[in-house]
Amino acid sequence: xxxxxxxxxxxxxxxxxxxxxxxxxxxxxxxxxxxxxxxxxxxxxxxxxxxxxxxxxxxxxxxxxxxxxxxxxxxxxxxxxxxxxxxxxxxxxxxxxxxxxxxxxxxxxxxxxxxxxxxxxxxxxxxxxxxxxxxxxxxxxxxxxxxxxxxxxxxxxxxxxxxxxxxxxxxxxxxxxxxxxxxxxxxxxxxxxxxxxxxxxxxxxxxxxxxxxxxxxxxxxxxxxxxxxxxxxxxxxxxxxxxxxxxxxxxxxxxxxxxxxxxxxxxxxxxxxxxxxxxxxxxxxxxxxxxxxxxxxxxxxxxxxxxxxxxxxxxxxxxxxxxxxxxxxxxxxxxxxxxxxxxxxxxxxxxxxxxxxxxxxxxxxxxxxxxxxxxxxxxxxxxxxxxxxxxxxxxxxxxxxxxxxxxxxxxxxxxxxxxxxxxxxxxxxxxxxxxxxxxxxxxxxxxxxxxxxxxxxxxxxxxxxxxxxxxxxxxxxxxxxxxxxxxxxxxxxxxxxxxxxxxxxxxxxxxxxxxxxxxxxxxxxxxxxxxxxxxxxxxxxxxxxxxxxxxxxxxxxxxxxxxxxxxxxxxxxxxxxxxxxxxxxxxxxxxxxxxxxxxxxxxxxxxxxxxxxxxxxxxxxxxxxxxxxxxxxxxxxxxxxxxxxxxxxxxxxxxxxxxxxxxxxxxxxxxxxxxxxxxxxxxxxxxxxxxxxxxxxxxxxxxxxxxxxxxxxxxxxxxxxxxxxxxxxxxxxxxxxxxxxxxxxxxxxxxxxxxxxxxxxxxxxxxxxxxxxxxxxxxxxxxxxxxxxxxxxxxxxxxxxxxxxxxxxxxx
Numbered sequence: 001x002x003x004x005x006x007x008x009x010x011x012x013x014x015x016x017x018x019x020x021x022x023x024x025x026x027x028x029x030x031x032x033x034x035x036x037x038x039x040x041x042x043x044x045x046x047x048x049x050x051x052x053x054x055x056x057x058x059x060x061x062x063x064x065x066x067x068x069x070x071x072x073x074x075x076x077x078x079x080x081x082x083x084x085x086x087x088x089x090x091x092x093x094x095x096x097x098x099x100x101x102x103x104x105x106x107x108x109x110x111x112x113x114x115x116x117x118x119x120x121x122x123x124x125x126x127x128x129x130x131x132x133x134x135x136x137x138x139x140x141x142x143x144x145x146x147x148x149x150x151x152x153x154x155x156x157x158x159x160x161x162x163x164x165x166x167x168x169x170x171x172x173x174x175x176x177x178x179x180x181x182x183x184x185x186x187x188x189x190x191x192x193x194x195x196x197x198x199x200x201x202x203x204x205x206x207x208x209x210x211x212x213x214x215x216x217x218x219x220x221x222x223x224x225x226x227x228x229x230x231x232x233x234x235x236x237x238x239x240x241x242x243x244x245x246x247x248x249x250x251x252x253x254x255x256x257x258x259x260x261x262x263x264x265x266x267x268x269x270x271x272x273x274x275x276x277x278x279x280x281x282x283x284x285x286x287x288x289x290x291x292x293x294x295x296x297x298x299x300x301x302x303x304x305x306x307x308x309x310x311x312x313x314x315x316x317x318x319x320x321x322x323x324x325x326x327x328x329x330x331x332x333x334x335x336x337x338x339x340x341x342x343x344x345x346x347x348x349x350x351x352x353x354x355x356x357x358x359x360x361x362x363x364x365x366x367x368x369x370x371x372x373x374x375x376x377x378x379x380x381x382x383x384x385x386x387x388x389x390x391x392x393x394x395x396x397x398x399x400x401x402x403x404x405x406x407x408x409x410x411x412x413x414x415x416x417x418x419x420x421x422x423x424x425x426x427x428x429x430x431x432x433x434x435x436x437x438x439x440x441x442x443x444x445x446x447x448x449x450x451x452x453x454x455x456x457x458x459x460x461x462x463x464x465x466x467x468x469x470x471x472x473x474x475x476x477x478x479x480x481x482x483x484x485x486x487x488x489x490x491x492x493x494x495x496x497x498x499x500x501x502x503x504x505x506x507x508x509x510x511x512x513x514x515x516x517x518x519x520x521x522x523x524x525x526x527x528x529x530x531x532x533x534x535x536x537x538x539x540x541x542x543x544x545x546x547x548x549x550x551x552x553x554x555x556x557x558x559x560x561x562x563x564x565x566x567x568x569x570x571x572x573x574x575x576x577x578x579x580x581x582x583x584x585x586x587x588x589x590x591x592x593x594x595x596x597x598x599x600x601x602x603x604x605x606x607x608x609x610x611x612x613x614x615x616x617x618x619x620x621x622x623x624x625x626x627x628x629x630x631x632x633x634x635x636x637x638x639x640x641x642x643x644x645x646x647x648x649x650x651x652x653x654x655x656x657x658x659x660x661x662x663x664x665x666x667x668x669x670x671x672x673x674x675x676x677x678x679x680x681x682x683x684x685x686x687x688x689x690x691x692x693x694x695x696x697x698x699x700x701x702x703x704x705x706x707x708x709x710x711x712x713x714x715x716x717x718x719x720x721x722x723x724x725x726x727x728x729x730x731x732x733x734x735x736x737x738x739x740x741x742x743x744x745x746x747x748x749x750x751x752x753x754x755x756x757x758x759x760x761x762x763x764x765x766x767x768x769x770x771x772x773x774x775x776x777x778x779x780x781x782x783x784x785x786x787x788x789x790x791x792x793x794x795x796x797x798x799x800x801x802x803x804x805x806x807x808x809x810x811x812x
Contacts, residue, residue: 007035010059013066143187146180150199150206168206174217175244178210182248211250214241215257222258225315226265238319246324255328258316259335266308267301267342291365294351298369301347302376305336309380317386326390330397333380337401344373344405352409359416366409367533374536377402399537406534413534414544417527421548424523425555428516434563435506438575503576504584511564511591520556521602524548528606542610546617549607550624557599557628564592565635572639572646579653579683581646585639586690593697596632599625640707647687648714654679655722664732664769665801677739684746692749701750709754712747716758719743720765720792729801733770740766761787768796 009032036055146164160166164184168177185207188200221237224230245254289297309332316328337344351365381395510516527548535541568588572581603621611618658676673681688708695703728736744759764784771779776797785793797803 007032007059009035010062139183143184146184147188147196147199147203150184150202152198174210174213175240177206178214178244178248181207181210211245211248211253214245215254217241218245218254218257219261222261223265226261235315235318238315242319243321246321251324255324255331258319258328259332262308262312262332263335263339263342266304267336267339289350289354291351291354291361294347294354295365295368295372298344298347298351298372301344302372305344306376306379308336309333310383313383313385322386325386326393329394333394333398334401337405348405348409359420363413363416363420363530363534366406366413367530370406370534370536373402373405403538410535410538410540414540417531417534417544418547418551421523421527421551422555424527425520425551425559428519428523429555429559431519432510432516432560433506434510435503435567437567438503438570501576501578501580501584504571507564507567507571507588508584508591511568511588511595516560517556517595517598520552520560521598521606524552524602525606528610532610542614542617545607545610546620546624549603549621552602553599553624553628557596557625558631561592561595561632562635564588565632565639568592569635569639569642572642577646577649579650582643582650582687583690585643585646586687586694589636589639590690590694590697592636593694596629599628644711644714647711648718650683651680651715651718652722654683655719659726661726664726664728664735672735673739673742674735677742681742681746684743688746688749705750705752708747708750709752712755712758715743715747716762719762720788720796723765724795724799726799727801728769728799730770732801733766736766737763737770765796769800773802 009028013032036059037052142162142164145160145162146168149160149162149165150168164180167173167180170177181203184203188196188203218238218241221230221234221241224234225238242254242258245251312332313329316325316332320328335343340346348369351369352362357365377398381391381398383394385391385394528545531541531544531548535544568585570576571584571588603625607621608618611621655676658679659674663674691707692704695707723736726732740759740762743762747755747759765788767779768776768784788796
């Protein structure tokens with residue numbers, strides 16, 4: 001049985017290739033394989049591998065033969081397709097040629113249409129020009145005909161169909177007539193023939209008559225509006241007449257007429273009302289009104305101008321076109337401000353130009369007037385306008401008008417304000433009763449005073465810290481109601497026979513008084529406040545601020561604080577030199593330093609906010625303040641130098657009067673300090689207390705440390721020189737070491753290596769007397785000679801009690 005007979009699906013596949021009209025639908029490869037591999041139709045159910053192999057070979061051969069047939073058919077079909085394609089392409093060549101021909105003809109037609117269109121445009125332009133020339137010729141003909149009719153003597157009656165002429169003669173067509181007159185006027189300006197003289201005169205007459213008619217109609221309608229009885233027809237009349245006049249070139253005329261009508265109706269009647277409202281006495285003195293009267297009149301005028309602008313801005317917006325309304329508003333505002341008879345300028349001159357006006361009154365009046373005008377400008381600038389751009393333009397214009405109004409007065413004010421501040425500062429300085437510079441002999445001799453202190457110490461034991469001889473008095477400043485009471489009022493003191501230090505009594509309350517610095521600061525604050533108002537938005541403000549601060553620095557820093565610093569020098573030099581001089585100086589210095597900080601605080605609080613955006617003026621102020629501070633620092637440094645000298649002299653006096661020559665020989669009470677030590681420690685404690693209070697305020701602990709370390713060097717040199725006056729044994733050396741321990745403790749108000757070095761050296765000197773003679777040789781050679789010098793060291797060694805006994809055995 002053949003393979004195709006065993007498989008219907010295979011037969012179906014083979015038949016589809018042989019018959020081109022038979023489809024291969026329903027063919028399944030899986031079914032074909034099942035049929036070929038399945039049992040035969042005889043039903044024995046057995047199929048060997050050989051049978052299967054034969055079946056597959058037969059099927060494969062059949063399929064190969066079928067493929068060959070199909071390939072042959074495909075080759076034939078390909079040949080046929082190529083043949084048909086060649087014929088098809090051949091048939092397309094003619095239509096393609098025809099298409100190219102049609103395209104070329106279309107391009108040619110497009111070029112022709114373009115040329116025709118261009119020609120049509122040119123023809124249209126020429127026709128428009130011709131039409132325009134035709135209309136111009138017709139208009140010219142009508143104008144010439146109208147001019148000929150106008151050239152006819154006015155006595156002869158004229159009847160014509162000329163529209164221009166009839167319009168000119170029609171009193172109800174004024175707006176059309178003024179347009180025609182404008183054309184005739186331009187045309188008549190070119191007519192130079194004497195034959196047309198009558199026509200030219202008539203044209204000018206008609207022009208004047210029509211302008212006057214329109215202005216009169218405008219005036220009548222505006223009068224109704226100003227009296228508050230205007231109707232929509234009146235506003236329409238104003239708008240139509242204004243539009244015609246502006247188009248005719250009479251913008252300035254109609255603007256001036258509008259503004260003048262407002263001024264005449266509003267301000268002139270307002271001025272008459274003010275004059276009528278004044279009393280007979282005021283009318284008798286009308287030539288010299290008071291400042292208050294002028295300010296009242298200005299208040300009334302400002303309120304009136306504000307009301308005028310509020311109402312008339314609305315009228316301007318409805319009557320005039322948007323193109324010219326801003327300029328009309330500006331003209332109105334300018335006239336209201338600068339009218340010589342009724343505007344703000346006249347009232348300002350009346351207020352600020354009065355004869356015999358004091359500077360202070362002038363500045364007060366100027367400030368009040370400027371504030372009122374600033375309020376007016378701000379109110380006008382806030383009125384609603386058409387656009388934000390118009391609002392900005394109006395605000396800029398108002399600022400310029402304010403500058404014009406007050407420009408001259410501002411220039412004058414700059415110098416007056418400086419004079420006022422200078423006068424105020426001078427008046428403040430005049431309130432101070434400065435003490436007279438002392439002269440003559442010293443009533444407070446240090447030697448006598450130290451002797452009395454020594455006597456007091458012997459009788460009463462340890463005395464309290466020394467203070468100024470006038471400390472028990474209650475001190476008051478001439479400019480202050482605050483009493484300054486010394487702390488020693490609560491401590492019983494021994495009456496002193498010497499007269500009180502009146503110079504210190506007068507200087508101390510002056511330095512401690514806060515009212516004078518406040519007056520200086522208040523004067524600067526008032527001046528800058530006036531300057532901020534009068535010179536607002538002006539470049540002069542920052543310049544004047546810098547000048548005012550310079551005046552303040554000179555008066556407060558140089559004249560006031562500098563004077564206190566100079567007078568404080570008298571406390572630490574002859575003829576006022578006493579044990580309390582250094583303490584008195586530091587008490588005054590503390591108050592002085594407290595006032596110095598006001599230079600900076602006043603600048604930051606009063607001046608700096610106005611100079612934040614002007615670094616140049618800020619630098620000028622800082623430089624002026626720096627120079628003032630340097631002067632004060634120089635005066636304080638000179639006072640400190642004098643103070644060191646005063647302390648040195650006081651120490652010498654205390655050492656001299658507090659020690660006897662035998663105090664360091666045979667003294668068995670080695671645990672007690674000497675009388676001089678008690679006095680010096682009390683003296684130093686008082687000085688350090690006041691110095692610390694003053695110097696800590698100036699720059700913190702650094703200044704105090706520097707002062708104490710320098711004073712320790714002075715103390716060291718003074719004490720070494722003083723020791724060369726005494727003889728020392730072992731007990732006296734112990735007393736000396738005890739004194740030095742007390743002195744070192746007194747100087748421990750601060751710690752510094754220089755202080756320790758100075759007292760280490762003094763202890764080394766004390767050891768010269770405490771050490772036995774055998775140990776002295778090695779001790780002296782260990783650098784003490786280099787620190788003291790050979791001459792000083794020799795002088796100190798000679799003060800040993802045993803120097804004369806075995807002087808040759810103590811080498812130097």
